[in-house]
Amino acid sequence: MPGAGEKCRVKSQGELNLLDLIGYDEPPLLLIMSAPSGAGKSTICRRLLNQNKNLVFSVSTTTRSPRVDEVDGQDYHFVEEDVFKKMIRENAFLEWANVHGEYYGTSRQAVIDELKRGKDVMLDIDVQGGKQIKKLYPEAVMVFIAPPSMEELESRLRNRNTETEEEIKKRLENSRGELMELGNYDYLVVNESVEKAVSRLEAIRTAEKTRLERIKRGRPGL
Ligand code: 5GP
Numbered sequence: 001m002p003g004a005g006e007k008c009r010v011k012s013q014g015e016l017n018l019l020d021l022i023g024y025d026e027p028p029l030l031l032i033m034s035a036p037s038g039a040g041k042s043t044i045c046r047r048l049l050n051q052n053k054n055l056v057f058s059v060s061t062t063t064r065s066p067r068v069d070e071v072d073g074q075d076y077h078f079v080e081e082d083v084f085k086k087m088i089r090e091n092a093f094l095e096w097a098n099v100h101g102e103y104y105g106t107s108r109q110a111v112i113d114e115l116k117r118g119k120d121v122m123l124d125i126d127v128q129g130g131k132q133i134k135k136l137y138p139e140a141v142m143v144f145i146a147p148p149s150m151e152e153l154e155s156r157l158r159n160r161n162t163e164t165e166e167e168i169k170k171r172l173e174n175s176r177g178e179l180m181e182l183g184n185y186d187y188l189v190v191n192e193s194v195e196k197a198v199s200r201l202e203a204i205r206t207a208e209k210t211r212l213e214r215i216k217r218g219r220p221g222l
Contacts, residue, residue, distance in 0.1 A: 027214050029120040029205065030111070030137060031055070034130045035145035036175030037100075038157030040191040044145060045124055047198045052205075055120045058111050061087065064102035067162050077107075095125065095132035100170050104129070120205070127181035134184055139217065141208050143201065144185040148192050150175075 035041035049057055061077040063084050072078050079087075084103045088096060096105030106123055114121045123133065133140050147153035153175060157168055182188065187204050191197045208214065 025118070025218075026209050027218055028115045028118050029208055030115065030133070030140040031120060031122045031205070032130050032133055032140050032142045033122060033124050033145060034127050034143070034178070034181075034185070035191075036147065036153060036178045037171040038153045038160070038175070039145050039147045040156065040194065040197070041124060041145045043194055044189075044191065044197050044201065045122060047194060048201050048205075049122065051198075051202075052120070054118075055122055055205075056114050058106055058114070058121050058123045060104050060106055060123075060125070061093075062102060062104045064104075094136070095129045097126055097128035097132075099126045099128070100167070100174060106133075120209075127178050127184070131181070131184055139214065141187070141204065142185040143187045143189060143204060144182055145197065146179070146182075146188060146190050148190055 033041055033045055045057070049055055059073065059075070059077060061079055061084060063079060063081045064076075066072060066076070066078050070076065081103065084096075084105065087093060087105065092108060093105035094108040094111055096103060098104075104126070106125060106129065111121050111123070123129070125133070130142060134142060147156065154168075154172060157163070157171060163171065189197050189200050189204075
């Protein structure tokens with residue numbers, strides 16, 4: 001036993017590294033949220049964002065038209081197709097995809113800036129985007145939100161009254177393909193109730209932020 005004022009002798013390099021981690025900075029997370037349309041992802045994401053000041057939402061760019069309650073710059077950056085294509089050419093997107101016939105993309109610079117500020121960044125993107133991000137940045141935490149059943153998914157999609165019948169059909173068809181992509185994800189959260197889903201997401205976030213492997217790696221280098 002070392003006496004008072006005497007330091008513990010560090011036996012190995014491995015041990016030294018671990019001791020250095022005491023008082024560490026929590027590494028910022030890139031949190032990827034995907035779900036079939038109507039699974040309730042937006043409500044869950046909003047709740048999680050409201051209860052965590054250190055978590056920010058990455059506002060995507062899209063060519064789809066705004067819904068009545070959507071605000072440009074807050075829900076999405078709404079642009080015309082030629083603008084979106086120019087942004088692709090300029091490499092402005094970390095990932096982009098055509099989803100249900102419209103273009104959607106994640107701003108590369110905005111995500112990098114927030115991670116550099118030490119913020120956790122939430123991306124609400126489809127499974128094609130999720131695949132691209134996982135390849136680019138394997139440390140991303142991939143969460144798939146699933147509805148309790150396909151019947152429930154259809155009824156939620158219809159009840160929200162934001163899509164035409166044709167769009168609803170397209171989204172339901174796509175949802176089967178989206179569920180097939182589950183294998184790319186780290187976590188599955190079934191949205192039986194918003195409260196339960198949000199509390200599971202809090203648990204995932206806490207676990208990921210305290211993972212020793214992540215702490216050892218430090219800040220993500222996108
Ligand atoms: P909505 O039109 O309902 O807002 O979104 C349709 C789908 O596009 C959702 O699955 C949503 O997660 C996805 N999405 C939104 N933004 C992006 C993005 O920047 N990239 C990709 N790949 N998908 C996105």
